[in-house]
Amino acid sequence: MRFGDNKTYYEHHYNHEHHDHMICTECGRVIEFFSAEIEALQDQMAVNFGFKPTHHSLRMWGLCSDCQATSDESHTAPPGAQPRVRVRTAVH
Template sequence: MKKAKKKLFREFIAEKGLKSTRQRDIILDAFLSSDRHLSIEELYLKLRSKHPSIGYATVYRTLKLFAESGIAREIHFGDGQTRYEHTGEGEHHDHLVCKRCGSIIEFENEAIEKIQDEIASSYGFLIQHHKLELYGLCAKCRA
């Protein structure tokens, strides 16, 4: 899984005439070996301990590259921070976001996707992607 992502990113880099650098490798490793839904801040702090010389700007730039290359995807939960999640595996998943503890549950639902397509086509609209988030309290927090 991680190997496939690394390969994909290497290919993307090559294709675009970009360079493979130490920092990109480090950030990629850190990203791949971490939780889904990582904020830039979190990833930066995680890196900081082992690699204090890597700058904030580089983390931002590199995560944008990950998104462009297709191995990551930007997500916004309305808290003013950009997060990145891994792509692949369970595609098209949506989120349950707990407003109290911040935990995030992913889910997929075929039926909803299907209805979305129907709605879109009834408006002549072409869906490129979508975002579905359910906000509230998770089982722990509502107890």
């Protein structure tokens, strides 16, 4: 799995429940999480737009609690850490 930070992460998929990721741009820590509320919202958005998803992935980049505690200055993602996607205005 690649998160756009020039590193490769390995994760087994066999018998592994769906989950999403938070990636620390300072130390590289990857936090796996699941949220029924987020899943329900994504399902509802697909219905609203008549979209039939086959799979999805949610990734958030930022600072983990440890890196926030050790740093007073603001951080930005290192070069290449942001996903390579086309950004479009949200549709309401």
